[in-house]
Amino acid sequence: MDVDYIIVGLGLAGLAFAEELERNDMSFVVFENRSQNSSRVAAGVYNPVILKRFTPVWDAQDQLKIALPFYRSLEKKLSLQFDEKYDIYRVFASIEEQNNWFAACDKPFFVNFMIPEIIPNNNPGINAPFGYGKIINTGKVDTSKLLEAYSKYLDNKNKLRQEHFDYTQLNLLPDTVKYKNVKAKKVVFCEGFGIKKNPFFEDFPLNEVKGELITINAPALDMHYMLKAAVFILPLGNNCYQVGATFNWKDKSLRPTPEGKKELLKKLKKIIKVDFEVVDHEAGIRPASKDRRPILGKHQRYEQMAVLNGLGTRGVMLAPKMAKVLFGHLENNHLLDMEIAIGRFD
Numbered sequence: 001m002d003v004d005y006i007i008v009g010l011g012l013a014g015l016a017f018a019e020e021l022e023r024n025d026m027s028f029v030v031f032e033n034r035s036q037n038s039s040r041v042a043a044g045v046y047n048p049v050i051l052k053r054f055t056p057v058w059d060a061q062d063q064l065k066i067a068l069p070f071y072r073s074l075e076k077k078l079s080l081q082f083d084e085k086y087d088i089y090r091v092f093a094s095i096e097e098q099n100n101w102f103a104a105c106d107k108p109f110f111v112n113f114m115i116p117e118i119i120p121n122n123n124p125g126i127n128a129p130f131g132y133g134k135i136i137n138t139g140k141v142d143t144s145k146l147l148e149a150y151s152k153y154l155d156n157k158n159k160l161r162q163e164h165f166d167y168t169q170l171n172l173l174p175d176t177v178k179y180k181n182v183k184a185k186k187v188v189f190c191e192g193f194g195i196k197k198n199p200f201f202e203d204f205p206l207n208e209v210k211g212e213l214i215t216i217n218a219p220a221l222d223m224h225y226m227l228k229a230a231v232f233i234l235p236l237g238n239n240c241y242q243v244g245a246t247f248n249w250k251d252k253s254l255r256p257t258p259e260g261k262k263e264l265l266k267k268l269k270k271i272i273k274v275d276f277e278v279v280d281h282e283a284g285i286r287p288a289s290k291d292r293r294p295i296l297g298k299h300q301r302y303e304q305m306a307v308l309n310g311l312g313t314r315g316v317m318l319a320p321k322m323a324k325v326l327f328g329h330l331e332n333n334h335l336l337d338m339e340i341a342i343g344r345f346d
Ligand SMILES: Cc1cc2nc3c(=O)[nH]c(=O)nc-3n(C[C@H](O)[C@H](O)[C@H](O)COP(=O)(O)OP(=O)(O)OC[C@H]3O[C@@H](n4cnc5c(N)ncnc54)[C@H](O)[C@@H]3O)c2cc1C
Pocket: 008, 009, 010, 011, 012, 013, 014, 031, 032, 033, 034, 035, 036, 037, 038, 039, 040, 041, 042, 043, 044, 045, 046, 163, 164, 165, 166, 190, 191, 192, 193, 194, 195, 210, 211, 212, 213, 244, 245, 246, 283, 284, 285, 286, 287, 308, 309, 310, 311, 312, 313, 314, 315, 316, 317
């Protein structure tokens, strides 16, 4: 089998790069072994405002300009809706926060996103005496639904191998690579935290952070927007809500933990005042980088090898643009911005 690319990993990074190849009529095969699940458990929220300090997310406007049409056209291609528009209601903790909100609303970047008003709380199930700030033009991608549908799509086209990519079997030939019966011009590694097992990228500069989420059933909550206080509460339909997430830099296991659940429940009970039942609990490891920027580019020595990683806490917004940038770099020799290039760590 001769292809242009081998992709290792089908999370958001691998999916976005595969899609970029399809749109450019290039052939590829993807290997996916289900060893990581960051993209599958992700809450999928996209939002250009850092909700702690009311500052802009790095490069947000440009990322959204590419990400929103990217997901829209994928919805068409897969005949599936997975991008749902929801407003975010940020719970104010004090008068000071209300004042900070108005100060931020005056900045030109936020005009299309932050509403310069204090929204009073009229939901008796929520504890928000200082009201809310409302953010519009945001939403969430059902990443699990998207990845499942995209896997099927690739499988039907014989472009997916649901197996472990064994690094020891990769042969580097002049200008190409060979892996078992596949010969490719290039291999792009999109393994998320799984890259820690990749011998070609030892000491990869990740600062991975585990996250846990719970799903609750709360019939009396009746909330149709995304709520942000100490945790996010996201409506899933059928009286269910996703609550998260934790940040743990020490635990590298993929298992949900009693400590993670306890932390989420403690924060949740400060925000909502209705009965609920926990119906699910998941965890994943976010492939965050040391300087909170994505990491992409070619291997220092092997031109036929590249990485797309470091998507951190914002894979939904970042992946489509970063895949496009990496493609331009590999196929058209476009220079990578030093802020995102793997070479910045040399
Ligand atoms: C709890 C939680 C909540 C989050 N919420 C959000 C959110 O609301 N919004 C947002 O934008 N982002 C969110 N994120 C972050 C987002 O999930 C990540 O940025 C994104 O998933 C990273 O994607 P990735 O493809 O780089 O990595 P991954 O999703 O980890 O994908 C890597 C893939 O490679 C595969 N793989 C690895 N090694 C091999 C191998 N040797 N052979 C074959 N396959 C291999 C793995 O099985 C995996 O499928 C959240 C993450 C977590 C954990």
